Amino acid sequence: MEKIKIAIATNGRLKPMGTFSRNYIEYLPFSKIVLFGGFVPYFYMGTSQKQQKILRYWYSLLSFKNQEKLSQLIKNRFKKILQKEKIDCVLAEFMNTGSAIREACEELNIPIVSNVLGYEIHQDAVLKKNYESYKKLAAYKSIVVPVAKNMVPRLKKIGFQEEQIIFSPLGARDEFFEIHPDYSSQNFVAIGRFAEMKSPLSTIKAFHKVLKECPNAKLLFAGEGELFEDTKNLVNQLNIQNSVEFVGWVTPEEQINLLSKSAIFIQHSVTTSTGDAEGTPVAILEASAAGLPIVSTRHGGIVDTVIDGKTGYLVEENDWEEMGNKMIELLQNPDRLKEFGQNGKKFISENFSMRKHIEEVEKAIRKAVNL
Structure with missing residues (x-):
């Protein structure tokens, strides 16, 4: 001291x-x-x-x-x-x-x-x-x-x-760099509050589009918040409840387990109706440190931590259709998926x-x- x-x-x-x-x-x-x-x-x-x-x-x-x-x-x-x-x-x-x-x-x-x-x-x-x-x-x-x-x-x-x-x-903490994702799993993972800024409904819409091309894909959705029931209702309306698992709030240990059995991390951050915006989302830093490619939005500090076309893909806010396209593209190109993940691990290690x-x-x- x-x-x-x-x-x-x-x-x-x-x-x-x-x-x-x-x-x-x-x-x-x-x-x-x-x-x-x-x-x-x-x-x-x-x-x-x-x-x-x-x-x-x-x-x-x-x-x-x-x-x-x-x-x-x-x-x-x-x-x-x-x-x-x-x-x-x-x-x-x-x-x-x-x-x-x-x-x-x-x-x-x-x-x-x-x-x-x-x-x-x-x-x-x-x-x-x-x-x-x-x-x-x-x-x-x-x-x-x-x-x-x-x-x-x-x-x-x-x-x-x-x-x-x-x-x-x-x-990102050191333990996240030790994670080995399951690139063959076809599992997407999202971790964060079910709140307007995270736009969970956009995430569900994008994943629904993915399922039309990749029916074996699965979404592991962790978190709690005021939009949880709305999100769950949309899943039921789209009849994709067998492909979406709501995990609830997770401990750091459970978060590591989720990342370990997933292939791609997704988050559809948007500017809220009150002007609120993300800083640098820790969940994205940690997922990238773990070696998962990221599909997210050009929003707040996300643009500092994800290199579009190298460590993941970024789309415009509220463009869930293009988000779905990028998710499909990664799933259908496993070599690129793994390359983006490893690029992200290196980039976060050197800078974040x-x-x-x-x-x-x-x-x-x-x-x-x-x-």
């Missing part, structure tokens, strides 16, 4: 959340504490739900349900933790977390490094609500780490300078490994501490 001490701030209300935080806890070479409980986090990792409930109730009584007074109580507790722990830098999991803690950190002269995952600057309502606080974060001793290149111009428009921006998508991402975040923290 080095002398630099950081606080990892995650806005999970009941517990620390997110792939980013888990990897930072494990791999960053600094002394660290983890805080959660809201956009201004004030619980240590390990705080029981009973303890959380007691403190929340006590703060509610002290503030007389006055939101401004409650916010001040939470901010003061957050500041006291930073002072007590002698924190040198706060690493925020989201940019709106970074902007929410900015005032407290500025009062203590503690720099902030903040991830930018996408929804903070792509989703219209979130951007509008936080725009002024983002500008204040840009004017402070802060560094932002966007996970997709298309976020950089938006960050500059807000006011972040070139030297405050370090592009670094989350990388977890090790590389951690090195970039470490670099950002060192730079921030010296601002």
